[in-house]
Amino acid sequence: MTGEISYMGQVAIVTGAGRGIGRSHALELARRGARVVVNDLIAGNASAVVAEIASRGGEAVASFDDVSTPSGGASAVAAAIERFGTVDVVINNAGMLRPGYFEDLKLAQIRSVIDANLMSAIWVTQPAWSVLKKKGYGRVIVTSSGSGMFGHHGVANYAAAKAGLYGLVKALAYEGREHGITVNAVMPMARGMQAEGNPIPDRHKFPLIPALADRTEPELVTALVTYLASRACEMNGQAFSTIGARYALAFMGIAEGWVAPTVDDATPEGIHAHFDNVIARDGALVPRDLFEELAAVNEAVAALSG
16 A cells, blocks of 8 residues: 655645635645645635645745736746745646637637636746756646537637647646656546636536536545646646546547558548548557657558558
8 A cells, every 4th residue: 555645845836726626736735745835816815725724734825926927927936936945846727717609709708718728837837847857856737628628618718728738738748758747637527616607608508417416526636636746646748537536537549540552542532432441449549749659650651561
């Protein structure tokens, strides 16, 4: 049996930590010994979480910076360096939901959601990256969503931002490998998420499943994040769904596909004739990165000449 996961001696930044899932992350990391930067735009919420951590014997500092901007992200990281001297863990939890059908979305709805969900992760992680790289260790978590991976109506702006985070995770995981930095995504569903105050159009299309009623606490998401962001976990470049205390890897794969015998056969008509092979999922590959896909294609093409 493994021992308890500890964060003693580590410094964590948690964005969007004033309430809900982010608050849960900050409290649990602090309980396990981390010194925490509690970031939230609502000063009262961030201060309350810091006070709660202090009342339990932990250490934390509040950051009221707007991490959807480059200066705000840099300030949140600077708060960690100035107060605690370093950064070990970055949990990008800040986000915003401004739903609406695609044709009705205003420019402000699109930009604000992309800035809050996608760009905030960039603006916080980038200044922290050099610190993690220099020390040869780091854990970065981003909060993505099944909306981005699998999609549903009324949240095109949000889905685009959350899908962008998956791409960011894959790229940073590659860059971080040789420096001891892992980067992963979580796709959570829990009570207290943004949708409660920002109803999605026609949400009645999603029936409430009674069995999940008692499995919506933010702490159930925090359990996964606490593991992924720890030294105990070396998984890198992956996304994990967490709904109702069910934890599962989510992934993007490549079908085995059809290899045109010659470049002259690579025509629209040729693709049409072999489209069943193009979309068949048997023998699908789940590449760790683009180069693993290229290697598989290279092998398939080389096999043609036998």
